Amino acid sequence: MSKGAGSHKSRSALPAAEMPGAPAPARPSPAGFVAFPSAPREVGATVRGAVELLQTRHSLGSIRSWEQNDVAGKFVTDPIFKAIRRADFLVADVTRLNFNVTYEVGFAIGCARRVLLVRNVALANDEDLIREIGLYDTLGWKDYRTSNELAEFILTITDFEPLPLLDEINRKAPVFVVSPRDKTDVEIRITSRVKKAGLQYRSFDPQEQPRLSATDAIANVGQSLGIVIPLLSKERIEHRSHNLRAAFVAGVAAGMERTTCLLQFGNDPVPLDYRDLVKSCSTLEHVNSHIADFAPRVTELLQHTAHVRADPRVPWLTTFTLGQSAAENEFSELSRYYVEIDEYLRAKRGEIQVVTGRKGSGKTALFGQLRDFLRRDKRRIVLDLKPEGYQLLEFMETIRGLAQASREHVVSAFWEYLLLLEVANKVLQKDQEAHLYNHEVRELYHKLDAEYRHAKYTAEGDFAERMITLTNRIASDYKEAFGVAGGVGVLSQAQLTNLIYTHDVAKLRSCLIAYLKQKNGVWILFDNIDKGWPAHGVGPEDLVVVRSLLDAMRKIGRALQNQDLECHGMLFLRNDVYELLIDSMPDRGKIATRAGLRRSGRR
16 A cells, blocks of 8 residues: 555545546555454454455455454554554444453544444344443444445445544643542542642543543543543442543544543553553552653643644534533633523622532532632632542441431531631632732741641642541541440540541631631632432431531631621532431521522523
8 A cells, every 4th residue: 555545635636537548547445444352252253254355355455454362451552553544444343342442443533534333233242331431322333243244334435534523722721531430549639630730621520421422532632732541440340431431532642642641550451561551550659740740741732732723624513512511621611601690699699508409500600600700809718629429438437336416526526627727728828929928917827837737637639638638537546546346426525626636726726817817708619519429319427417517617607707707608519418408407497598500500
């Protein structure tokens, strides 16, 4: 095959044919690459038979397949990359989903090659898994049963036009993160380090959007300068569906030549021989190091990448959007079309304690818009806290042996302590440089900083990391003091103080109040506490967490308001959780001010 024969231009540009009387030159046969898994063996035998028919009976030597033993997570090597780049189209068998084949499909799409999927309907297939991950069913496939049927289908391929690629970089959020449904310390550390590097990111989160369509995956990669993908070991729940999504996104990113950070905690499913593609981690510190290497490369690209026009073949209508399904992915653009509904205006006035609504009603959009509005006043302290609900599971399990009243007291004290620390952390971060040039607050800043820093408490990372560190420390101290069973029943005030606090809380609060008198109030916005909770599985322990959080926000609000300081706390909850919370409270009037969202504020 001559150089350039794989391009559309070389197939259609035949200058010799323009000469009068010149015989039409032979049109080169299109080059095709066929990808298939080695298991089950029947798939390989059928595909090999089809390729042999094409090469012998139809003299199509440009149709090739690549046979390779399956090794879970084993990445394709340079020969396959080159073969796909030289091909006009890729035929991929998806009868049984395979990490390598999925990566090749993504790579071919990223290289702007036509991709055609086939499935052997005579064999048991992965239809349920296809439906779960959501990639292949949005691309479609052709069914076949025999080698002849597959060969006949490949012979009919005449359209080599690839999928259009949206190549418009999102400069406000240039990183895309593919997250698993259940996040551990590793995934929390990854997003924390991306934030710490000063990079805004978009993400795919199965808790927000169960399925990842091929269209969304391609569009998100096209908008990104950097992709971060954690791979899950075989011991993790839903490792197969997540790793298949990861393989597709990684393939598209490689084809589009995007900077990619693939992280594997442990030694599987990616062999250590492939460290050039995948970064292996054995500790959380390794995650820090890999993200530290990744972030400057993205920043450099962000500074030097010029504005890139979208593919001219892309119709305008396909670029039109009514917003992302997850508001977190469009915070930077939301203000352009957010409609200020009444609930938002009430929230701006501080009239609301709880914002409720079903999933998708616009709670997170209201959260983001309110946060951005409040931050316009540089002297206002705004906490935007978004933990994962599961982070308290171990903590709640640890204190299960306590009597109900003591358990609620412990959780309420925990929240009050955590929020107090977060307000102090925000103040210290916000004025880290400003206090150096303001003699009126310099001494107050140093006093607060001295009280906040403590050997047993780390101020590193983001809120999710600090929260995990605190809950793990309390759980460890509780087990050490009362044993694994934890059947202490009731805690005395002294025991509670020793268990929860590592700071002198009275002195910390006093220093914080003294400093906040130089500010224009405090707003605490708390979202995601119920993220991932099942619609019909919210239990008494979950309600204790929410009720105690509201109590803690009220206590901090009263403490600051008693010192003539403005303070507002706002919790964002699903409707069903709110209703169960109200039913569980003896005094319903405690949450008298709330806004219920029936429709989204995004238009």
